[in-house]
Amino acid sequence: MSEDKRTILSVSQLTGEIKRVLENSFPRLWVQGEVSNLTVHSSGHLYFSLKDAGSQVRCVMFRSYAKNMMLMPQDGMQVVVQGDVTVFDRAGQYQLSVMQLQVAGYGELAQAFERLKKKLADEGLFDQEFKKELPAYPKTIGIVTSPTGAAIRDMVKVARRRWPGIELILCPVPVQGIGAAEKIARAVDDLNEYKKVDLIIVGRGGGSAEDLWAFNEEILVRAIFRSEIPVISAVGHEVDFTISDLVADLRAPTPSAAAELAVPDIRETKSTLSDLAQRIVSSINDMLDEAGARLKSIQRSYGLNRLQDMLSQKSQQLDWAGTSLNNKINDRIRSYANRLQGQAIALKALDPQNTLRRGYSICRSPDGRVIVSSKALDKGKLITAEFHTGKAQMTVEETIP
Amino acid sequence: MKKAKMEADFKFEKALARIEQIVDQMESGEIELDKALALYQEGMELMARCQATLEETQNKIKKITRDIQGRLKVEEHDLEEN
Incomplete structure (x- = not known):
C-alpha cells in the first residue's frame, strides 16, 4: 500500500524540520532595511519588520540585546541589523533574531x-531670552x-x-x-x-x-x-x-x-576678598586720620586758643583773688588774737592770788563760803583764813559791825 | 535656631556684593564718620562670614535617587577612585 509508505508529519514536526534546516543553513548575517510596525512590548522585547521595495521580514530583538542599543529605532528609519534566522514555532514563522541594530549611515542620524x-x-x-544666568558662587x-x-x-x-x-x-x-x-x-x-x-x-x-x-x-x-x-x-x-x-x-x-x-576659583575669590578688606581698612583709616587731623587743627586754631587764653586769665585771676581773700582772713584772725591777748592780761590782773600776794586774805565759813561782812559771824564761830601762802583756822572772839 | 537659619540664608554672592557696595560707599568720601564706622563694622562681619565659607571643605559627595515609593532620597556617595 503506497498509502502506507506515506510519511505523515505533524505540524510541529514539519516546523521543527524547517527550523533545523533554516537555522543551520544561515550563518549569522547582516541585513539592511527600513523599520516598520515597531512595537516595544512591556517585556522590553522589540518587534518590528524590516522591509524594502520588494519584501519584508519579521524581526524580534530581545530585551537583553535591546538594552544595549544606542538609540531607539523609529518607523521609517533605515537600519542595519545583525542577527540569526530563526523560526518561531508557535506561529510557524521565520524571523530575524536581532542582536545588534545600527542606524544605516550617519545620514539617518x-x-x-x-x-x-x-x-x-x-x-x-x-531663544536667548530663555537663557538663565548662572550663579557666580x-x-x-x-x-x-x-x-x-x-x-x-x-x-x-x-x-x-x-x-x-x-x-x-x-x-x-x-x-x-x-x-x-x-x-x-x-x-x-x-x-x-x-x-x-x-x-x-x-x-x-x-x-x-x-x-x-x-x-x-x-x-x-x-x-x-x-x-x-x-x-x-x-x-x-x-x-x-x-x-x-x-x-x-x-x-x-x-x-x-x-x-x-x-x-x-577660590584663589581668585580669596584675593578679591583680601583686596576688599584692604580697601575697607584703608578707607576707614584714612577717614580716622583725617578726623584726627581736623581735631588737631581745631586745637591749634585762634578761636580755641583764645578760649584757652581766656581760661588761663580767669584762672590766674582766681588764684590772685584767692590769695587776697586768705590774707584778709589771716589779718582778721590776727586782730582777734591780739584782742584776746589783751583781755587775758586784764583778766590776769583780777586773779585773787595776786591780791593775796599783796597782803590781803580771804575768810571762809566752814562750808567754804567767802565771808564779806562781820555780821555773818558770831562769837566762837570757826573760820578759815586763806593767805598768799597757807591757811589758818580761827575762832571769832568778838564781832564789830 | 535663629542663628542656624541665618547661616542657611547666608549667600556668599550677596555678601560679596554688599561688601563691594560698602567699599565703594566708603571710598566715595561722602559719608559721615559715624556712618562709615557702622559700615566698616558691617563689612568686617560679612568678610568674616565669607572667610568662614572659604575655609569649608567637603569630603563626600551626595547622591540623589528615588526609593521604591518614588520619593527622593539623598545619601552620601563614595566615588570609587580607579
Whole structure:
C-alpha cells in the first residue's frame, strides 16, 4: 500500500524540520532595511519588520540585546541589523533574531537631528531670552551623569580643586542606550523637585554619535528647557554638538570644562576678598586720620586758643583773688588774737592770788563760803583764813559791825 | 535656631556684593564718620562670614535617587577612585 509508505508529519514536526534546516543553513548575517510596525512590548522585547521595495521580514530583538542599543529605532528609519534566522514555532514563522541594530549611515542620524533641531528652534526653545544666568558662587551643584566613568571623576576633581567647600549632588543615570534619555530627563526634573541645588550639569564623556544620542532626544531637551535651575550641558568632546547643548543655559565643551565654568576659583575669590578688606581698612583709616587731623587743627586754631587764653586769665585771676581773700582772713584772725591777748592780761590782773600776794586774805565759813561782812559771824564761830601762802583756822572772839 | 537659619540664608554672592557696595560707599568720601564706622563694622562681619565659607571643605559627595515609593532620597556617595 503506497498509502502506507506515506510519511505523515505533524505540524510541529514539519516546523521543527524547517527550523533545523533554516537555522543551520544561515550563518549569522547582516541585513539592511527600513523599520516598520515597531512595537516595544512591556517585556522590553522589540518587534518590528524590516522591509524594502520588494519584501519584508519579521524581526524580534530581545530585551537583553535591546538594552544595549544606542538609540531607539523609529518607523521609517533605515537600519542595519545583525542577527540569526530563526523560526518561531508557535506561529510557524521565520524571523530575524536581532542582536545588534545600527542606524544605516550617519545620514539617518543627521536627519533625525536636523528634524528635531528645526522643530524645537521653531518653538523657540533655543531663544536667548530663555537663557538663565548662572550663579557666580553656587553652593551646591547637581550633576546628572553616569556614576562610573571618567566624566564624574573629572568633574569632582576640578570642582574640588577650584572650591573645596563645593557641595556636589550626583544623580546617577545611564548616559547611553535605550531609555537613557528618559532617565536623564527624569533626573533633571528630580533636581528641580529637590530644589536645593544652585546649578545643574548634565553630561557625559566622549563617544560615537550613537553613544551621545540620548542628548539629542526630545524628552531630555524639553526637561532641560523646563528646568528652573540653570543647566550647563557637557556632552562628549569639544567637537560634539547635541541638541541639549543648544537648549542648555550654557554649553561646556567637556565635563571638566563644565566644572571649570560652574565653580569659581577660590584663589581668585580669596584675593578679591583680601583686596576688599584692604580697601575697607584703608578707607576707614584714612577717614580716622583725617578726623584726627581736623581735631588737631581745631586745637591749634585762634578761636580755641583764645578760649584757652581766656581760661588761663580767669584762672590766674582766681588764684590772685584767692590769695587776697586768705590774707584778709589771716589779718582778721590776727586782730582777734591780739584782742584776746589783751583781755587775758586784764583778766590776769583780777586773779585773787595776786591780791593775796599783796597782803590781803580771804575768810571762809566752814562750808567754804567767802565771808564779806562781820555780821555773818558770831562769837566762837570757826573760820578759815586763806593767805598768799597757807591757811589758818580761827575762832571769832568778838564781832564789830 | 535663629542663628542656624541665618547661616542657611547666608549667600556668599550677596555678601560679596554688599561688601563691594560698602567699599565703594566708603571710598566715595561722602559719608559721615559715624556712618562709615557702622559700615566698616558691617563689612568686617560679612568678610568674616565669607572667610568662614572659604575655609569649608567637603569630603563626600551626595547622591540623589528615588526609593521604591518614588520619593527622593539623598545619601552620601563614595566615588570609587580607579
